[in-house]
Amino acid sequence: MWTTGARDEVSVLLIEDDEVIGRHVEAGLRSHGYAVAWIRTGGSGLAEADRNPVDVVLLDLGLPDTDGIDVARQLRNAHPDVLILILTARSEEIDVIAGLDAGADDYLVKPFSLTVLLARLRAHLRRRPAAAPEPGELIRIGDLAVDIAARRCRLGDREVELRPKEFELLAVLIQRPGEAVSREALMAEVWDENWFGPTKTLDVTMSSLRRRLQAAAEAHVPVALPALTTLRGHGYRLDPPKPPDGG
Known part of the structure; x- marks a missing residue:
């Protein structure tokens, strides 16, 4: 279910099976005005992204039903413009590169602070394209x-x-x-x-x-x-x- 704050133009799909992290991130995002859907498995997360338009996906790599790398790749193929941020306990460079190469835009290594997550989101959303030159140039x-x-x-x-x-x-x-x-x-x-x-x-x-x-x-x-x-x-x-x- 989507939960919405004071502004609902930015929709966030949180795919995270950890109960503590999930509740903390969902509450923090909602308190800052994001619309949030918290899903606990990769398969359900993919289905949710297909059902409802989403701007941002926060994706755990260690999911109970599938590897988050595969979820990232499927999300990127199906939704080319979605912003994907990986949340992972895997800090090895090879895991980070695999996530980025699968289509993620950024990653945070657990444990991370809500303040850093919010800052990363603001930074990426500021980079979203605005109206500029006329198409065709x-x-x-x-x-x-x-x-x-x-x-x-x-x-x-x-x-x-x-x-x-x-x-x-x-x-x-x-x-x-x-x-x-x-x-x-x-x-x-x-x-x-x-x-x-x-x-x-x-x-x-x-x-x-x-x-x-x-x-x-x-x-x-x-x-x-x-x-x-x-x-x-x-x-x-x-x-x-x-x-x-x-x-």
Whole structure:
């Protein structure tokens, strides 16, 4: 059941089987004006997300019926724009990377404070796209075209489906072609200027963005794909496509 506070425009689906944590987080979110549905299993959580529109999913990894990584992957595939924050007792880097690579936007390691959770939510929600340029205004580099207002990406005649953070990362870089953009600048623009999580999030998102663009390039006739260049110790740069051999 959804419980609502003073404002109900942000709906949060909490998938957590721990009774103490669940009650604490549900009460804290509700007291700050979020609409909350608390579900205790992965399967029920997926069903709830399909039944009711949801803005944010807070997802425990250690669920009784399925692994939270699989739930994150299914949520991201079915609901590309939902904000997914993982709540986990697993602090190993490999587990964190697996969660982010499955589609999560962020994670908190248990035990965490409600204050930190609320701060993370505010930071992510501030980054939600607002009305900006008119749809149809394309930024092109080679055969890559990005419509920032419509949040669409095309490579040649093929539309490329990107996750929210992948698109926002590409949007920052394509507006600065050939410019070295620092890790700190990318974290501030794509995540938040007060980000206090690990920059590993950036690397995982960049890796996924590269894979999606490369897969789109390989699925069609040859296209001129810009290069996402890693600048060790600094950040990333979007370089124009290399000319064909002999060109």
